[in-house]
Amino acid sequence: MSHTHSVTLRAILRHLLLIAGAALMLAPFIWMISTASKPQTEIFSSELHLIPHQFALWDNLREAFAKANLLRFLLNGVIVTVSIFVLQVMVALPAAYALAKLRFLGRETLFALVLFGILIPPQATAIPVFLLLHKVGLLDSYAALVLPFTISVFGIFLMRQFFKTVPDDLVDAARMDGISEFGIVWRVMLPAAIPAVTAFGIFSVVAHWNDYFWPLIVLNSEQLRTPPLAVAHFRNNEAGTSYGPLMAAAMVIIAPLVIAFLFAQRRFIEGITLTGIK
Amino acid sequence: MAQIELSTIRKSFDGTDVLKGIDFRIEDGEFISLVGPSGCGKSTLLRIIAGLEPQNSGQVHIDGRPVDGIRPSARNLAMVFQSYALYPHLSTFDNIAVPLRMRRLSAIERLPLLGPLLPGRRAKERGIRADITAIAEQLDIAPLLRRKPGQLSGGQRQRVAVGRAMVREPLAFLFDEPLSNLDAKLRVHMRAELAELHRRLKATFVYVTHDQAEAMTMSSRIAVMMGGELIQVGTPAEIYNDPRDIRVAEFIGSPKINILPGRVRKDGGIDVLGSALRLACGATAGECRVGVRPERIDLGTGPFSGSVVHLENLGAEAFVHLAIEGAGLRLIARLADVRHLPAMGSPVAFGFASDAVQVFDPAGKRIPLRAEQSERVREPAHV
Numbered sequence: 204m205s206h207t208h209s210v211t212l213r214a215i216l217r218h219l220l221l222i223a224g225a226a227l228m229l230a231p232f233i234w235m236i237s238t239a240s241k242p243q244t245e246i247f248s249s250e251l252h253l254i255p256h257q258f259a260l261w262d263n264l265r266e267a268f269a270k271a272n273l274l275r276f277l278l279n280g281v282i283v284t285v286s287i288f289v290l291q292v293m294v295a296l297p298a299a300y301a302l303a304k305l306r307f308l309g310r311e312t313l314f315a316l317v318l319f320g321i322l323i324p325p326q327a328t329a330i331p332v333f334l335l336l337h338k339v340g341l342l343d344s345y346a347a348l349v350l351p352f353t354i355s356v357f358g359i360f361l362m363r364q365f366f367k368t369v370p371d372d373l374v375d376a377a378r379m380d381g382i383s384e385f386g387i388v389w390r391v392m393l394p395a396a397i398p399a400v401t402a403f404g405i406f407s408v409v410a411h412w413n414d415y416f417w418p419l420i421v422l423n424s425e426q427l428r429t430p431p432l433a434v435a436h437f438r439n440n441e442a443g444t445s446y447g448p449l450m451a452a453a454m455v456i457i458a459p460l461v462i463a464f465l466f467a468q469r470r471f472i473e474g475i476t477l478t479g480i481k
Numbered sequence: 482m483a484q485i486e487l488s489t490i491r492k493s494f495d496g497t498d499v500l501k502g503i504d505f506r507i508e509d510g511e512f513i514s515l516v517g518p519s520g521c522g523k524s525t526l527l528r529i530i531a532g533l534e535p536q537n538s539g540q541v542h543i544d545g546r547p548v549d550g551i552r553p554s555a556r557n558l559a560m561v562f563q564s565y566a567l568y569p570h571l572s573t574f575d576n577i578a579v580p581l582r583m584r585r586l587s588a589i590e591r592l593p594l595l596g597p598l599l600p601g602r603r604a605k606e607r608g609i610r611a612d613i614t615a616i617a618e619q620l621d622i623a624p625l626l627r628r629k630p631g632q633l634s635g636g637q638r639q640r641v642a643v644g645r646a647m648v649r650e651p652l653a654f655l656f657d658e659p660l661s662n663l664d665a666k667l668r669v670h671m672r673a674e675l676a677e678l679h680r681r682l683k684a685t686f687v688y689v690t691h692d693q694a695e696a697m698t699m700s701s702r703i704a705v706m707m708g709g710e711l712i713q714v715g716t717p718a719e720i721y722n723d724p725r726d727i728r729v730a731e732f733i734g735s736p737k738i739n740i741l742p743g744r745v746r747k748d749g750g751i752d753v754l755g756s757a758l759r760l761a762c763g764a765t766a767g768e769c770r771v772g773v774r775p776e777r778i779d780l781g782t783g784p785f786s787g788s789v790v791h792l793e794n795l796g797a798e799a800f801v802h803l804a805i806e807g808a809g810l811r812l813i814a815r816l817a818d819v820r821h822l823p824a825m826g827s828p829v830a831f832g833f834a835s836d837a838v839q840v841f842d843p844a845g846k847r848i849p850l851r852a853e854q855s856e857r858v859r860e861p862a863h864v
Contacts, residue, residue, distance in 0.1 A: 370564050370566065372562040372563065372564045372566035372657075373564075373568070375528075375531075375533050375553075375560070375562065375566065376560070376567075376568075377568075377579075378533060378552075378553045378554065379531065379533075379553050379554060379558070379559065379560045379580075380554065380579045380580040380583055380645075381552075381554030381555075381580060381583035381584060382579070382583060391568060394568070394570035394571075
């Protein structure tokens with residue numbers, strides 16, 4: 204009796220703690236939705252309320268789309284994130300295959316360097332990369348947004364760990380069947396590694412869709428802006444920040460990710476548990 | 482369809498010698514088993530033949546043609562792996578089609594989307610389909626062609642793997658412990674199927690296994706490997722009845738051969754467990770080891786005695802485990818008649834015919850014998 208009682212008490216405590224954590228995480232989003240639904244006057248009023256007295260979401264959205272070319276920015280986001288991901292896969296898979304399945308001198312050293320690469324924050328290399336792009340004359344272009352991220356050491360590491368679990372016999376069978384080494388990567392390893400590629404894809408797309416730092420540095424032209432920059436555009440207005448449309452625009456740009464996550468939720472969790480990365 | 486010749490193949494991994502100079506010739510159409518305990522180098526040797534592993538020195542000739550440095554696929558051998566190694570994302574049909582597509586279609590024709598549109602691809606695909614259907618009929622896997630490997634049982638996967646090997650009509654088949662992932666019953670069944678397949682195809686089979694029963698039941702010749710060396714090559718009967726090394730004698734045969742401590746006297750006679758055998762050899766006097774197969778031990782009569790410590794009744798036959806007092810020895814005798822089993826713990830007399838005896842010197846080499854008289858072992862010399 205007392206045992207089950209204490210268990211339920213602990214369960215309640217546990218859930219309360221989790222709810223508190225969830226509330227803390229969700230608060231900014233709820234605040235965003237709330238602000239996006241308020242007219243300007245209510246946003247600046249001193250009283251604190253979540254539910255707007257006057258529902259102004261549609262007006263704010265209309266204003267957001269009118270003030271900035273949001274669709275263009277969303278398209279930019281898609282072009283940049285998809286290009287980055289495709290190029291990352293094209294580099295990471297052969298590299299991971301070599302590190303996992305081929306025997307050559309210096310393989311372990313090379314892999315240690317890859318691990319070392321994970322430790323370097325992108326900000327540390329930002330200035331050299333910026334100067335490089337400047338010298339090559341690629342600043343303020345899609346290439347500037349995509350090229351620095353084509354080699355993902357994290358991707359190489361993740362795929363290498365996954366490829367380690369693919370049996371050697373499968374690779375040998377492919378060699379006996381006459382498939383070339385590159386053929387093995389695309390025809391044998393890639394299909395076997397779809398869950399890992401999906402997991403990596405989610406990490407990559409989320410990171411680059413939300414990236415604010417790098418596009419801010421390399422871009423000048425308005426038509427190349429990525430979604431996070433587009434939101435910032437509302438803040439930089441000299442006439443004062445228009446928070447309603449800003450929050451509405453923020454909602455629009457996170458929507459694709461949220462929808463994609465809801466669709467791929469199971470895959471996402473599978474992918475992460477599968478690779479053992481928390 | 483091909484003869485494989487290995488000359489002084491050496492291989493080492495990180496300074497350890499795995500193969501220490503293998504000289505060996507596999508005849509055309511032969512079913513040869515490479516057998517030995519794990520780590521003896523048999524799989525490495527097979528992978529060297531296949532071209533998956535380069536040797537440190539020595540040559541491999543297939544059909545008289547040196548193949549060193551030639552890609553595995555260009556050697557035109559097929560391999561069946563222990564884990565079957567089927568492509569998990571492809572159906573049975575596509576799995577079997579891979580070697581044919583790789584060989585018959587050009588790189589452009591293999592491209593996804595674009596490939597199927599090219600002229601000539603259709604006709605080639607039709608040829609591939611016909612070949613696969615024929616193979617599937619032979620192996621009884623026609624109903625499985627559309628399934629993925631994950632939906633097949635172990636035995637079915639095994640057959641698909643054999644089909645993928647057969648379809649390219651290779652010069653020789655290489656098998657790397659293909660039955661060890663199957664359950665015992667299926668293994669016995671597949672043993673018969675593989676032997677039958679060999680008779681039908683009349684192709685060269687090289688079969689690696691650590692299971693002496695597989696080697697004994699299927700092969701035309703067995704090559705026993707230990708510690709990176711080829712110890713003995715011969716027909717199953719030769720290997721079983723006439724082992725040249727105690728390691729071969731101990732490895733082949735189940736239950737294991739009984740090894741008794743013996744002594745070679747100065748006159749060449751041999752004593753075992755205090756009794757003299759009616760045998761003589763030319764070896765120098767000293768310690769020796771005497772091997773007797775379980776089925777050659779006669780229970781009930783003989784100069785020796787032991788007590789029954791364990792009985793294994795398999796229905797058709799029984800194995801009696803005897804402990805020999807004073808010697809701290811155990812041996813196993815096979816009883817063909819299970820209706821008259823000795824009682825547990827009871828003392829049993831036993832003996833063996835002198836032609837059942839294999840004598841090995843302390844280094845493990847076989848000592849040739851000359852029989853004085855082919856009679857029973859003499860009564861104990863001193864009682």
